[in-house]
Amino acid sequence: MVVATNAHHADHVVFKDLRSLPRSSVSELLLSLQNLEKKQFASNEVFPFDDKLLAKQNTAVIVGVLQLDSRLQLVAYAVCVRWNHRLLLHKICVAPAYRQKGMGTKLMRSIIDRARQWSCRGIDLWVDEANDKAQGLYSKHNFEIQQSVPDYYGPGRHGVKMCHVLQP
Numbered sequence: 001m002v003v004a005t006n007a008h009h010a011d012h013v014v015f016k017d018l019r020s021l022p023r024s025s026v027s028e029l030l031l032s033l034q035n036l037e038k039k040q041f042a043s044n045e046v047f048p049f050d051d052k053l054l055a056k057q058n059t060a061v062i063v064g065v066l067q068l069d070s071r072l073q074l075v076a077y078a079v080c081v082r083w084n085h086r087l088l089l090h091k092i093c094v095a096p097a098y099r100q101k102g103m104g105t106k107l108m109r110s111i112i113d114r115a116r117q118w119s120c121r122g123i124d125l126w127v128d129e130a131n132d133k134a135q136g137l138y139s140k141h142n143f144e145i146q147q148s149v150p151d152y153y154g155p156g157r158h159g160v161k162m163c164h165v166l167q168p
């Protein structure tokens with residue numbers, strides 16, 4: 001299992017749809033995704049990165065990877081779901097060693113590209129009101145607050161819905 005720890009190769013990270021990668025790399029990346037996801041999110045928010053995911057045609061996993069020797073090292077990922085001509089950005093995460101180096105921004109560009117390929121009219125997401133870092137990334141990419149829901153993530157953890165409009 002390989003999870004990114006080396007922060008010196010940020011310029012070489014490439015962003016791909018998980019489905020477009022060779023089957024052998026996908027299996028290993030699914031393990032890295034599970035591992036990073038478990039480290040970064042509370043148990044009730046952990047996304048199930050399993051084989052069944054690849055069969056869901058309305059779901060795309062975008063990964064930021066580094067080619068190291070013969071292996072792909074996971075640096076960042078996003079889970080996107082297509083729904084009624086909109087893209088729901090379900091998850092976005094950059095490995096801790098690679099944060100604040102523009103990876104979130106590059107990932108967001110790939111997400112917006114994917115939304116255009118799917119002919120979506122907009123991108124929606126929910127974020128914890130206290131998550132200033134993620135909200136900073138979203139605001140920078142023209143996401144605007146649509147709604148706030150008290151206790152959305154649990155008692156005292158308010159949720160904010162943000163949307164990005166895509167021009168036809």
Ligand SMILES: CC(C)(COP(=O)(O)OP(=O)(O)OC[C@H]1O[C@@H](n2cnc3c(N)ncnc32)[C@H](O)[C@@H]1OP(=O)(O)O)[C@@H](O)C(=O)NCCC(=O)NCCS
Nearest residue numbers: 091092093094099100101102103104105133134136137140
């Ligand atoms: C949110 C997250 C994806 C940002 O990734 P990143 O690679 O650090 O983002 P970037 O380096 O591209 O920064 C983009 C913008 O995000 C905001 N941002 C990122 N890190 C920040 C920090 N530590 N403090 C404040 N704002 C921050 C800023 O607006 C920044 O723009 P700037 O550099 O022009 O100031 C990353 O912090 C992360 O994975 N967090 C844990 C998972 C998470 O909370 N995901 C969201 C909910 S699913």
